[in-house]
Amino acid sequence: MENTKPNPSKVYFTAMAAFWFIFGVITTFFPALMNMFQTEVGVNAVTTYSDHIWRHDGLDILSISVLLLAISREAASRNLFRAAAVVALLVTTAIMSSIFTTPYWNMLFLVPGISCLAFAVWGFMLSAKVK
Structure with a gap:
């Protein structure tokens, strides 16, 4: 009988790639959609420069998605899992800091x-x- 249990490494990295791909597409091509995450102060602070920054950030996020998708096809080591977890933790820290300090x-x-x-x-x- 064939092993039908999914590879946890592939599932983890593919899920992460898909999650960030969605945000990358939104920030690159539809930065106004990010307004739903912002307060009125944030929405009122939008400029053509901030839209440019969103586009740049979106392309950065898309590049990480491509990298995560490639990694999902490889055998993952302890260090690779830890590195991905630290990346996610750094993003968590940035988001939480932004919510509570701005x-x-x-x-x-x-x-x-x-x-x-x-x-x-x-x-x-x-x-x-x-x-």
Whole structure:
């Protein structure tokens, strides 16, 4: 009988790539959609320069998605899982810091923050299982 159990490494990295791909596409091509995560102060602060920054950030996010998708096809080591978990933890830290220290982000921005925290926890758990 064929092993039908999904490869946890492939699932983890593909899920992370898909999650960030969605945000990368939005920030690159539809930066106005990010307004739903912002307070009125944040929306009122939008300029053509901030749209340019969103586009740049979106392309950065898309590049990470491509890298994660490539990694999902490879055998993952403990260090690779830890590195991905740290990346997710850094994004979580940036999002939480932004929510609580600036007037620009509403609580809906917690959704990607909590999602990234989940990716961090998941990655550390997977790294603990690799010998």
